[in-house]
Amino acid sequence: MTFENTLAFAQEADNNDDLKDFRNAFYFPQHNESDAIYFCGNSLGLQPKNVEAAIQTELHTWRQLAVEGYFKGTHPWLCYHEYLRGSLAKIVGAKPTEVTVMNALTVNLHFMMLSFYKPTTQRYKIMMEAGAFPSDQYAVETQARHYGFDPADVIIEIAPRSGEKILHEEDIIEAIEAHKDSLALTIFGGINYYTGQLYNIPLITAAAQQAGAVAGWDLAHVTGNVPTQLHDWNVDFAVWCSYKYLNSGPGAAGGVFVHEKHSNADTSRLAGWWGNDEKSRFKMEKGFVPKQDASGWNLSTSQVFNMVALKASLELFDKAGMQNLRAKSIALTGYLEYLLLQLHTGAFEIITPSNEHRRGAQLCLYFKEKGKAIHEQLMQNGIIVDYREPGVIRIAPAPLYCSFEDVYKCVKIIGDVLGTS
Template structure:
């Protein structure tokens, strides 16, 4: 369909949008008395209106039942997290038994590396992408040091080619093959936080497994955004936060995937706690650990129910809509945003360079050549909530649940006005 950079055309696209009504399911901040144009769902998703009901239900049960809420509330707390496994499994392409919710993202990655980073004197190297999100970098370095190794020797960063803004799958596979028998773990962000590039997770997983390494994925920017088939790809593990495209609230609980071939084992290296032992015998207080036969075996403590309730509220919407429908709208709205950027670029004396590759999800990262921080500040003051990264990049992530095509058009007009204002 040929796009047009007009308000009438944007409204036509919204009228045709099968999930446009879900925009009304979210609370929007306001600037100058108007709903913002919200591009930072890749950092913190908007609050679903139904979230309060789920949290209030837990608060009411706590008020009226106190400790008995663990077993006698409508959604008993002791197995509250189990309600999230099936809908989450659909989002990440897993079996229900392979998914659980616990802790927060970096905590979970550390715990998973206990199981899946087992360096030996000959096989000890980790492959990751260059300039991974800082938390991942710190995690790699501390894990390697914990094992008495030198990060400079053990961590292998895949670099982009000179002059290019994205990684090439063939370069990653080539590096995996080059490291070969020294490779213990491949752990990469499924979607790069800075450029928005979606990695070829299937091909990279296959290459890592062929090299004899464990393969895991940090899906912070991928879950709820791109198609995932973790089980079919045969990844060993993955973890993700829930507060970006999953809209569960700031700093909220993390999801975990562990391939079924690692489940039901009592000899796998793992930090263990009470909540990972079998439900049937948990309250017998037995001295020996008997692992749950699903991913819950990695649970250490009981789940923070007040934190998980908003996640369940959001997953209810994912169940209603489904990832295929979300991805269909995502593709269309991101393409329209790209079109609008190019159209505005023709009208102003500036150059926009989209550094996100064609392998993308919701996010477009844009170099604003000839512009600086004042343009970002202008956008924010005029109701466009976006993200600034040095030296002059803005990240734009039109989440399909609540962003509209009219938002894309209006953003273009505000962007143009901010540039011409100079």
């Protein structure tokens, strides 16, 4: 697509967009009695309009059937998480049996680390990117302490080169090789929340495993944003939230991928009744026998009312298709980058990689000064984006509900705020 810096071009691009009607499937915040421009799906996705009816369905089942809702009704609750696995498997590139839904992101990260981080006196180190999202840092730090280690000794942080903000993947690979005798686990964010950099998941996974380590991933900013092939890439485990690009509401249940090679009973885990083999679950006997798939990690009853919105949103993903969404996302983000560069201002630097294959639906603008104040001005003008210290405004045009006209208007207002238009 050859971009043009005109409203007419943006409107024509929207007219030719095969996914344009999905915009009407969402509610937008209002600004001056019109839809705000919402570029914050990397933090919280919009509410799909089909969620309300989906919740009413389960409220009706509860009201009419009470406990029998586990076995009867429109969607019997006993296996509610299983309704989500097929759609999620297509999004992350997995077999349905390799995916489950439970808990929340950081809880699941802890559970996966308890299963896959098995330190020894020789092999005990964990590698991650410097400046990872704080909850990941806290999880890794406390896991190290849980085993009696000093986090400063355990954790290997890979930082950008001096004067840069983006990691070089060859630096990651070289670090893995350098620590191959002591490395137990790598746990990178698939997309860095601060820079928007998409890491080469198969490359890093292969390097970690060749070094004798387990390769785990936090895909909070990837799932529903960029298609992956977790099974074919041989990823050991991955976790993600569903309230960002998956549009399932604040605090919604998180997702887990466990490669089928680990699904046997020999893989250690914390156990709960909901992860027990269904053939013996209701015998109420001692002795945990895990299901032979990812749901063998489920501990507790499916959080039905915390999964309803995810189920509703996934219906839209099934209709749109992840590859189609990715193609539109590349075009939207490319248009955003093109227009931002047309401002010809030194007020900010786009720190997200310019290579479309090394980013998702997010561009990060680094302001050396007044970043927070500029963010507030954008919000006052109906542009909903977010700010992360130090100095970064994150702009994320999610392809399910954002348009080219949104992008054009956003950059026009940025120019007005900066005094460049």
